[in-house]
Amino acid sequence: MPKPNRDGAGPRHVAIIMDGNGRWATQRGRPRLFGHQAGARRVREIVEACPDAGVTHLTIFAFSTENWRRTQSEVAGLMSLFRRYIIKEARSLRDENVRVRFIGDRVKLDEKLRTLMDELEAATAHCTGVSLTIALNYGGRDEVARATRRLAEDVAAGRLDPAEVGEETLPRYLDTCFLPDPDLVIRTSGEARISNxxxxxxxxxxxxxxxxxxxxxxxxxxxxxxxxxxxxxxxFGAVPA
Known part of the structure; x- marks a missing residue:
């Protein structure tokens, strides 16, 4: 359980639901992919702003498990954009000491994209600056289901005693097992929901x-x-001193 914060400290871990790319493009009479391209460029500015804000971990929601329901042309355009983004930004992210990791189910992603993701993670593994986590083909319920399946497999194999399973157990099986919990979640575009x-x-x-x-x-x-x-x-549920 996190400890109460009364010292005025800023958030260490910020997570962002980057919403509104399509509407931004529509307002300008452009195709939705134009908005996604503009949104990808915005990521760099926010990553660069993290150190001054005291933010050590930034997690961004790039593509959800539900986004496959969009038109085939938009999904194909987004996958192409992700590949181009990794190729274009890999060197600068490494040079700026940004460590990049991905969360989500990679199975449905194409082989070239998965390879680029693996290469970027390996190329920045030594970096000690901002930790950038990109949620790609990610959904919260899907993540918990996959984590629970792995936990159940360990129980069935005798590697985990069911009596020892508690609130601290499941996080070890989540995609985010290497991250602290987010302190602050930001959603842009005026929508007030967490979208899985x-x-x-x-x-x-x-x-x-x-x-x-x-x-x-x-x-x-x-x-x-x-x-x-x-x-x-x-x-966190406690009462003021």
């Missing part, structure tokens, strides 16, 4: 739902939200 994102991990996260569409979300707005976080009294 980090369901287990965000039990005690603070939420900010902002009207700004993701391609317009600036480092300045990010800084204001992280600064505002420091004024919150996070008691």
């Amino acid at each position: 994102f980090l369901l287990w991990q965000s039990a005690y996260a603070e939420y900010e739902f902002v009207d700004t569409l993701w391609p317009d979300f600036t480092a300045g707005e990010f800084a204001k939200l992280t600064e505002g976080f420091g004024g919150r009294d996070r008691r």
Whole structure:
């Protein structure tokens, strides 16, 4: 269980639901993929803003398990965009000491994309700066189901005693087992829902739902939200002293 925060410290781990790319493009009379391209460029600015905000971990929701329901042309365009993003940004991410890891079910992704993901993780494994986690083909319920399946397999194989399974056990099987729980979750575009994102991990996260569409979300707005976080009294069910 996280400890109450009363010292005005900012969030260590920020997770972002990057919403509004399609609407941003539609407002400009452009195809939805144009908005996704603009949104991909925005990621770099926010990653670069993390150190000044005291943020050590940034997790971004790039593609959900539900996004496969979009048109075939949009999904194909997004997959191509992900491949181009990794190829284009790999060197700069490494040079800026950003460690990149991916969460989500990789099985449904094409082989070339999976290879690029593996290569980027390996190329930045030594980096000690901002930890950037990209949720790709990720869904919170899917993650918990896969984690539970692995846990059940360990029980069946005798590697885990059922009597020892508790609240601290399942997180070891989640995709995010290497991450602290998010302190702050931001969703852009004015929608006020969590959309199956980090369901287990965000039990005690603070939420900010902002009207700004993701391609317009600036480092300045990010800084204001992280600064505002420091004024919150996070008691995690306890009572004030």
